[in-house]
Amino acid sequence: MSDFSKLVPDHVRKLGGYIPGKSLRQAQKESRVTCIKMASNETPYGPSPRAVQAMQAVLADCNLYPDNDASELRQKLAERHQVAPDQVVVTAGSSSLLGIIARALLSPGLNGVTSERSFIVYPIVTQAAGGQLITVPMQNDGFDLDGVAAAINSNTRIVFLANPNNPTGTVVTADPLDRFLAKVPQNVIVILDEAYSDFAQRFAELRGVEYSRSLGYVRQGRNVVVLRTFSKAHGLAGVRVGYGIGPAELMAYFARLRTTFSVSVPAQAAALAALEDGAHTRRAVENNAEQSQRLIDGISQLGYRAVPTWANFVYCELGEDAAAVAKRLQAEGIIIRALGPWGAPTAIRVTIGTPEQNGVFLNAFKKVMEQVAVK
Template identity: 40%
Template structure:
């Protein structure tokens, strides 16, 4: 009898599986701790402040209505978002996390014989989803830790369908600024769709956020992918959105599930959007804790990549070993060998006490490693 792998399409059977971190309780059990409370997870770029209190309240109120299907058109949330962003509701599509937006783009634009262009060290999901759609990935070397947009332009072929620009980029935490984007947009060929993945962009002060919405308003071939997972602290609910010219949004609608975003998420996101104080506190945390790590890492003579997002890369030698040793100290960070950065770990910003514990564990582990 053939195995399932033999029955599967070879392009899928060969795919690497996205490696999520272990649950905290499981890590606690492995290192012999009775409770998971002593463990901190700084591995998935979540918001250390948690969800907005307004979102929590909205979720409690929505709970009693969970026997009813969600509003598949996300009418009120799209209206609120449209107003905030200065676009039309028809230029918005709500998604099950921004990851779903990446996947819907693959359904619409990719197939055998096509390719995507991305940076070598950008969010790994692009290449996984491209492979799932039987498309090739052209991975372009970065300039240091920043996207090399000129080189990405040169890498585009007649078969290229999507160029993914994660901005700020995960895992490097770097930003390409509005001017660099403008030059890129001037020269990018018309046959490609540019996907600006802006999962972390609201963490920046508004005057530092590159204005990519202008390209949507101009009707260019762009899709902005955004999320409530990071700044808004709702990663567990799975809600994000795409902003694109209406003709593009209409195509993305064709390949989505009718109720792709759940009702709890819709309620929470709408409340979170109103909570400017929570967004401001989150920005402050990012500013303060990036400064804390910059000082602490410099003092400990540990090299790092300056970041604008809620995480940063620290150069630690053998990243996987350091990750494992830190885990034994009760701090979970993310090894980066899967991204071709085996000397690095990625640390998500926690609260100050969590970051102090993380730094202490890192220094101890590196000292013991000699």
């Protein structure tokens, strides 16, 4: 038998791999109770019925390969975002595009810069491309943009900015982002990862601030790529569709690195239909804005620090072993995320659910934390 460790390059051997939130099926099997999944920032309202219908309508055509360039979807996205179609690349989720971006821009000796405690895919894609990820300490639970600017060097090619940030839910609003971009040298592409933009935009309206001018930067021809996804507010996480918008020349390189035919026929149909169902997305976004406060208030009343969120989840510091709390919550039928893998072993992230789900969570959380307190 071969010694595979000798065949696999060093940077691949050292890869950590993605640790997903526990699936409903797995959690229910373990805990023997019906569970609510509040672990992976999916919407509790499901896909748009129009998207479901659109997928059903194309299922019988699935003997044919999909349109490799997702032409119709690109055209629609370009119109919606007022850019040219060749500035849009559609991929099987935005995580997949992150991998493409890292492979296109990084190699051994080059680096990307991001914040500590940000999206867990950034280190994976950077290392898989043979690059190094520089992580800057957080400031107020979010990105320290001065620190990020100071960490950039002549070997930096990418800045990954999750906005809002996952798992802390914090945002960098438009003005500080403008000031940051003015400091970024020409050898660096700034990835504005806006997976939660629909939620953030609503919070910004309610809070009277400007969330992001990201698409404006693209229209001005800046070194910026905006990432969006259908996985969150549109409820299509299981279907895998995301996209990037950026300079046409760069996007053409990214398009060449896509896995051929990776955005399936149902995925393209679902995304097109979801774009037409604004009412469905608005319902998810409105519920999220209302319920975020209820969750934060409920957690705070029990004496724990919950960070105000701009996304569809709440980051909470427990000062207790979060993995143990997650296990107890699972026994009560709630799956949340303990943040040890993010270097926060006493913090959890809870996805905002329906009013009923949040009520069930708050009751279970109270019960579990009271047990922890008397332990």
